[in-house]
Amino acid sequence: MMLAGLDEAGRGSIIGPLVICGILVDEDCIKRLVEIGVRDSKLLSRKQRVKLRDMIFKIISDHRIIEVPPFEIDSAVRIHKFNDLEARYFSEIIDQLKPDTAYIDSPLRSCGRFSAMVSSYCRWRCNIVALCHADRDIPMVSAASILAKARRDDIMDSYRNIYGEIGSGYPSDRRTIEFLYNSLEEAEANGIVRRSWRTYSSIIRMRRQADIYRYLG
Numbered sequence: 001m002m003l004a005g006l007d008e009a010g011r012g013s014i015i016g017p018l019v020i021c022g023i024l025v026d027e028d029c030i031k032r033l034v035e036i037g038v039r040d041s042k043l044l045s046r047k048q049r050v051k052l053r054d055m056i057f058k059i060i061s062d063h064r065i066i067e068v069p070p071f072e073i074d075s076a077v078r079i080h081k082f083n084d085l086e087a088r089y090f091s092e093i094i095d096q097l098k099p100d101t102a103y104i105d106s107p108l109r110s111c112g113r114f115s116a117m118v119s120s121y122c123r124w125r126c127n128i129v130a131l132c133h134a135d136r137d138i139p140m141v142s143a144a145s146i147l148a149k150a151r152r153d154d155i156m157d158s159y160r161n162i163y164g165e166i167g168s169g170y171p172s173d174r175r176t177i178e179f180l181y182n183s184l185e186e187a188e189a190n191g192i193v194r195r196s197w198r199t200y201s202s203i204i205r206m207r208r209q210a211d212i213y214r215y216l217g
Helices: 027-036 046-059 070-078 082-097 111-121 139-163 174-189 198-216
Strands: 002-009 018-026 062-068 101-105 127-131
Touching: 002 027, 002 082, 002 139, 018 027, 018 082, 018 139, 027 046, 027 139, 046 139, 062 082, 062 139, 070 082, 082 101, 082 111, 101 111, 101 139, 111 127, 139 174, 174 198
Parallel strands: 002 101, 101 127
Antiparallel strands: 002 018, 018 062
């Protein structure tokens, strides 16, 4: 039996794409994924992810990675369709991998609802199981999580080569906020920032207030 595991990286980031990955693996090879130590990518160091990525490629039968750019994420968020966007790309990967069963790390607490969303877009008929914390509990999903995160790490490195220090890309990172505050126009021009995020609006307000204070001062 062929099984798929699907997960994403960068869902909450304000910089860069959402990276969605799916892997296909023979049921008999799942034990090997466990033996090499796959687990939720967030629990691994970058060095561990890189090492595991190379080992995962030797075990799985196939994989797909899709990078969803910020402008497409913004379009979906503004019409409250972000989960729908993710479901469509998960279904696209399932259609390409053609597993017997696909396991997905659900972005919704209502896992059955998300399973139904993905299934509604799929042309390939298979059993679709969306679970909360699947990246922690299901080896195939852990493997997909690692590949997605490793790819996003590479993308963020490419940004650092251009802009210098940008932090992790997440709103909770002070370095990311400082970069956007100081270099927002450049980031916008190159399409790496998500304008639909509240953090983006907050930065715009802070910059306007600073301009007013400078004018009054």
